[in-house]
Amino acid sequence: MISEKSKEIIENYIKAYNAFDINTMVSLLHKEILFRNFSNGEINTETKGIQEFRELAEKSSKVFSSRCQTVMDYSVVDKKITVQIDYAAILAVDLPTGLKSGDKIQLKGKSVFEISEGKISLIEDYS
Template identity: 65%
Template sequence: MICEESKQMIENYVEAYNSFQVEGMIKLMHKDILFRNFSNGELNTETIGIEAFRELAVQSSKMLSSRRQTITNYRAVDDKIEVQIDYEGIMAVDLPNGLKIGDRLELKGKSIFGIKEGKLSLIEDYS
């Protein structure tokens, strides 16, 4: 079972993410936050600690002119919380993979959150 406090923390994180509020995301994180991003089953980004996450979040926020994660489901998995996510974003830059400014990006995926000492200690994004 997922406690309301943990659910609210995740919702606050997603709200800050959607609003490009890096400091709003950071204030919810444990100092040793581990962030990983997996795409097509492969790890393509990993940071450890708040400063490394902040750097990545600031850099990533410049790539999109708008973005929205929508949580569609919660599930407790061992001592973690798995959320199903619908994601959409509008590109603000051209990327080497062929995405251009103004292109719409739509993905379905999941994020796994771990909580330690009342803060987010793990975020793993899968798309």
């Protein structure tokens, strides 16, 4: 069972993410935040610490004109909270993959969070 405090922290983070509010996102992170992004089972991005995370968040925010993570479900195993996510975004730039500015991306994925000392210390995104 997820604690109300942990749920509130995660929901505030997702709300800030959707609003491109990087300062609020970072304020919810532990100074030793570890972020990893997995796509098709492979890790393609990793940051350690708030500064690296902030740099990635700022760069990523320029890629999308809008983005929205919607929480579908929560589960907890040990100290890790898994959040099932529906994701939708509209690109602001052309990507090397062939996707163009204005294209809409929709996918289902999950994010795994760990909370330490009242802050998010781990985020792993899977799509």
